[in-house]
Amino acid sequence: MSSQKIGIVGSGLIGRAWAMLFAAAGYRVCLYDILESQIVTALAELGQELRNLENKGTLRGELKAAEQLALISTTTELEQLVVDAAYIQECIPERVELKVNLYAQLDKVLQPQTIVGSSTSTFLPSRFTAGLKQKAQMLVAHPLNPPYFIPLVEIVPAPWTSDQAVQQTYDLMVSLGQRPVKLNREIEGFATNRIQYAILNEVWRLVAAGILNVLDVDRVLSQGLGLRYALLGALETAHLNAPGGVADYFQRFGGEMAKVSATYGPTPDVRDSEMLAKIAQQCEEIVPLQGLPQRRATRDAFLTKLAALKRQFE
Ligand code: NAI
Missing domain, CATH: 1.10.1040.10 (N-(1-d-carboxylethyl)-l-norvaline Dehydrogenase; domain 2)
Structure with a gap:
């Protein structure tokens, strides 16, 4: 059980699923979105979803639904999201210009210990991290839908991602009960x-x-x-x-x-x-x-x- 802070960027379908996976393992989750209304809906629906899973007996982890929900906080401030985060999982829409913008913003505020993993299904990590100061801490951690029930995560480094960032992400995914694989280099379509x-x-x-x-x-x-x-x-x-x-x-x-x-x-x-x-x-x-x-x-x-x-x- 960990009390480390995890940031999630984007509170849509996949962002919510990651929030549930991290909370189930006892992490403190901070969910960030640019839309306040989206965050409010996300939190309400997460609460409902966690209770449903608990009622059906399929809630992951050892904590009760209410305890897991209490681990999830929200923000619309990127600066607040990054403070003391061990890891950030990015889940914004699959548009490369949005990813390029976001990673440039993150690059300015990211602390040296924080790794950023993208949920992208299609973009190579080099495509949105090239030229950034902190690019060694950025990679892809691609889940399969629905991540709560399918344990595979593909960890894909850019040519400049550090081995340490890859290994820490791998260990983090294992700590969630997921079953990650590490690709040794990026390739279109991943595996x-x-x-x-x-x-x-x-x-x-x-x-x-x-x-x-x-x-x-x-x-x-x-x-x-x-x-x-x-x-x-x-x-x-x-x-x-x-x-x-x-x-x-x-x-x-x-x-x-x-x-x-x-x-x-x-x-x-x-x-x-x-x-x-x-x-x-x-x-x-x-x-x-x-x-x-x-x-x-x-x-x-x-x-x-x-x-x-x-x-x-x-
Ligand atoms: P979605 O459209 O459901 O959610 C995206 C969220 O990001 C929305 O809440 C939106 O308000 C927010 N957002 C947009 N721009 C933002 C920004 N600059 N900063 C913060 N938040 C922002 O998208 P979905 O389906 O959750 O996909 C997210 C990522 O996960 C994509 O990269 C997608 O390729 C990947 N993925 C999706 C799967 C799926 O089956 N939907 C499966 C595996 C990966």
Whole structure:
């Protein structure tokens, strides 16, 4: 249990989730936003959310919902946010000019011990920290939505981020009960989106070629590969799938893998309107747009159960 101060910049969807994760681990959280109205709503909704989780028995950490809420304070002053902060998690909208501006502002007021991690899903850290005085303390700490239920955090350094900042962020994420990974250098898409896009591209090609419809191509993951991947990564899955382990697996199937891979074809333009309209129509037959909030809530409820099961597995 820590009493260190953590700053959160931006009190939207992801900022709130981080506030809950840090408060659950006993950190003092200071939530900052440029909009006073946004902060007021955020605090009210956080209180409600924490009570809901407590009632359902899925609240994280050892503190009660009211105790966790009491650890969260708010401000609209950047100077107040940075004072004595051990770490700041940035969660402002995904627009590079906003990030560049904010990091330049932070650079002027940041104390030497404070690390800043960005939640960005797409921008390399070098893109918004280049030229700053305190750039060695800045990096990306990318969560997956919903961070309260999905433990992965991708820690991505810029070329100038210090090893110490990377390690401290890693240790901090572990202290929250998250499961971080450290990339040794920045790369477009980090790791998650590189893998996710490879899957989406192939799913798209199979539907566009008329080989599977949306329901069935999703079934390949949700009723097949995804069940294994919910427990194990791709390489450990391969390791278990050949009598002699992973070396045996790639010796046996590597030739076939290369042959199939040569047939993938170019990256599809997924903005192509005709195909997109077809995919959207089929998806909406499965879950109508007005049913999305309910479907998300159901997914999150089951992710909690899956997370508990995974802890037993590990
Ligand atoms: P959001 O739009 O829900 O919230 C953004 C918040 O930032 C708003 O409350 C806004 O008032 C505030 N804000 C805007 N400019 C600000 C500034 N200069 N200083 C302080 N606050 C400011 O956005 P969301 O979805 O929470 O995303 C935040 C970040 O998290 C983005 O970088 C996004 O790429 C990343 N992310 C989002 C995921 C998602 O599924 N929504 C998943 C993983 C990462």
